[in-house]
Amino acid sequence: MKILVIEDEMELQNSISTYLKMEGYLVEEARDYGEGAEKINLYEYDCILADIGLPDGNGLKLVELLKSKQSNTGVMIISAKNSIDDKITGLDIGADDYLTKPFNLSELNARIRSILRRRKFEGKKEIEFHEIRANPETLQVFVNDKNTLLTKKEFDLLIYFIANKNKVLTKESIVEHLWGDYIDSADSFDFIYAHVSNMRKKLVENGATDYLRTIYGVGYKFSGSD
Numbered sequence: 001m002k003i004l005v006i007e008d009e010m011e012l013q014n015s016i017s018t019y020l021k022m023e024g025y026l027v028e029e030a031r032d033y034g035e036g037a038e039k040i041n042l043y044e045y046d047c048i049l050a051d052i053g054l055p056d057g058n059g060l061k062l063v064e065l066l067k068s069k070q071s072n073t074g075v076m077i078i079s080a081k082n083s084i085d086d087k088i089t090g091l092d093i094g095a096d097d098y099l100t101k102p103f104n105l106s107e108l109n110a111r112i113r114s115i116l117r118r119r120k121f122e123g124k125k126e127i128e129f130h131e132i133r134a135n136p137e138t139l140q141v142f143v144n145d146k147n148t149l150l151t152k153k154e155f156d157l158l159i160y161f162i163a164n165k166n167k168v169l170t171k172e173s174i175v176e177h178l179w180g181d182y183i184d185s186a187d188s189f190d191f192i193y194a195h196v197s198n199m200r201k202k203l204v205e206n207g208a209t210d211y212l213r214t215i216y217g218v219g220y221k222f223s224g225s226d
Helices: 009-021 033-042 060-068 084-092 105-121 152-163 172-178 181-185 190-203
Strands: 003-006 026-030 046-050 074-079 098-101 127-129 132-135 140-143 144-147 168-170 212-215 221-222
Touching: 003 009, 003 033, 009 026, 009 105, 026 033, 026 172, 033 060, 046 060, 046 105, 060 084, 060 140, 074 084, 074 105, 084 098, 098 105, 127 152, 132 152, 152 172, 152 190, 152 221, 168 172, 172 190, 172 221
Parallel strands: 003 026, 003 046, 046 074, 074 098
Antiparallel strands: 127 132, 132 140, 140 144, 168 221, 212 221
């Protein structure tokens, strides 16, 4: 899952980012309002952590910007003060949760997981798509209850496809979502074919229906009647 952390306190930013990366998230950073707004306008994220007190603007305005895009991105507001007014305002404009500094990083992770489950998978801890079952916390995948070993990137691909089932996903959007904005400097996206091919092969060899369709010249579509 892809997270954007918007926080101007460098030590806290580094602590959050390091911890979330260790937990398996793809993490991008913004250190002020302007950089946060630019990334929100350019890229898609599963969840955004936004500090209210940024040096060049209010983090609540970033929530409003995100919601104006009709985005399904989850939002966690973080603040140095325990203000009930800020909390009510944030939740009213579309934030999913509010956390006051200082906070425990394991609690932050638990709240992020809860937001992602609600936003992407109807609150379920395990993600199911017909005979395929995946657990984001253990990175285990089962096909008809048979354990199917995927690499981390293959697992991330599967989750991204299921979360966007029945949608045509371009190669560019898949690569940007799973590898981050640094991929802008890549000469080509040919490397994605190997990851997709390996994921598909492992699932089918373990008894899954091949739900993945190649949309030539565009990307992929993961679909099957629910």
